[in-house]
Amino acid sequence: MSDKTTRPVPIDVDPELACPIAPVVDIVFSRWTTPILWALNEFGRQRFVELERAITTITPKVLTQRLRQLERDGLVSRAYYPEVPPRVEYEITELGRSLAPLFASLAEWSVNLDKVEQARRDYDERVHGSRRGTPPSTQR
Amino acid sequence: MSDKTTRPVPIDVDPELACPIAPVVDIVFSRWTTPILWALNEFGRQRFVELERAITTITPKVLTQRLRQLERDGLVSRAYYPEVPPRVEYEITELGRSLAPLFASLAEWSVNLDKVEQARRDYDERVHGSRRGTPPSTQR
DNA sequence: CAGCATCCTGCACGATACTG
DNA sequence: CAGTATCGTGCAGGATGCTG
Numbered sequence: 230m231s232d233k234t235t236r237p238v239p240i241d242v243d244p245e246l247a248c249p250i251a252p253v254v255d256i257v258f259s260r261w262t263t264p265i266l267w268a269l270n271e272f273g274r275q276r277f278v279e280l281e282r283a284i285t286t287i288t289p290k291v292l293t294q295r296l297r298q299l300e301r302d303g304l305v306s307r308a309y310y311p312e313v314p315p316r317v318e319y320e321i322t323e324l325g326r327s328l329a330p331l332f333a334s335l336a337e338w339s340v341n342l343d344k345v346e347q348a349r350r351d352y353d354e355r356v357h358g359s360r361r362g363t364p365p366s367t368q369r
Numbered sequence: 370m371s372d373k374t375t376r377p378v379p380i381d382v383d384p385e386l387a388c389p390i391a392p393v394v395d396i397v398f399s400r401w402t403t404p405i406l407w408a409l410n411e412f413g414r415q416r417f418v419e420l421e422r423a424i425t426t427i428t429p430k431v432l433t434q435r436l437r438q439l440e441r442d443g444l445v446s447r448a449y450y451p452e453v454p455p456r457v458e459y460e461i462t463e464l465g466r467s468l469a470p471l472f473a474s475l476a477e478w479s480v481n482l483d484k485v486e487q488a489r490r491d492y493d494e495r496v497h498g499s500r501r502g503t504p505p506s507t508q509r
Numbered sequence: 510c511a512g513c514a515t516c517c518t519g520c521a522c523g524a525t526a527c528t529g
Numbered sequence: 530c531a532g533t534a535t536c537g538t539g540c541a542g543g544a545t546g547c548t549g
Contacts, residue, residue, distance in 0.1 A: 260521080260522090288522070288523060288524080290522080290523080290524090291521080291522060291523085294521095294522095311529095313529095315529075
């Protein structure tokens with residue numbers, strides 16, 4: 230172990246400065262944005278109802294909200310065709326597509342999910358049932 | 370028909386299968402975990418109060434919750450020293466450190482934040498004040 | 510210092526109904 | 530089909546107070 234100078238944290242940091250990647254996370258990984266962006270990036274342009282089906286658990290209201298947000302952020306583009314019945318197609322933008330390597334990194338890291346699950350088992354076992362307790366598991 | 374292989378989305382996808390990176394996002398980028406992991410990765414092991422100060426806006430309760438979660442997931446280790454006053458030091462684990470390239474990707478992408486902000490301005494201008502909406506502060 | 514217990518609040522999201 | 534409008538709710542998170 231190199232004694233890597235655990236240098237004192239600068240005291241003047243404010244929330245945004247403290248963690249420069251936080252803003253990106255807010256934009257890209259906020260509530261439902263990941264599956265939406267991923268689906269659009271993976272399967273190409275899709276209609277509203279297709280997205281709705283692809284992300285089975287989302288409600289149309291929230292899907293609309295998130296799509297608007299992503300459109301506003303320039304990550305997704307919306308094409309409206311005033312036919313009957315109306316048709317709307319969503320597509321990932323160039324800016325959105327620039328997230329692809331990020332998603333790839335994420336996907337790579339997912340090989341570690343077993344370790345996480347193992348760590349959880351170890352932890353839960355270590356905590357045992359000691360103390361008044363927190364019924365095991367039941368997270369989310 | 371698009372000649373562009375917008376192949377139909379498989380219908381049998383369930384939420385988790387639909388987006389393979391979602392679980393990773395849940396673990397790594399859930400509510401306050403990013404600044405915590407980032408701080409521990411950047412500044413090395415730190416005491417509770419140091420983290421509290423580094424992430425200025427977090428409350429001790431929530432910080433505890435998130436640290437427990439990260440500890441359970443094996444991303445952070447907790448060392449308790451029963452002195453007076455007691456001392457607790459948190460450190461990122463090897464597994465946690467394996468996220469570093471991911472954070473680096475995030476940091477790289479943050480050069481695009483201007484584009485996002487520009488897109489927002491464009492969008493807001495495009496929507497302008499059209500439609501009935503949102504009477505500017507007339508109420509109360 | 511490093512927490513846990515308790516109470517309280519906001520708002521993110523679900524459910525439902527209705528338009529173009 | 531692709532949304533909006535409205536109402537209701539759970540629970541993440543804030544505030545406060547108390548321990549080892």
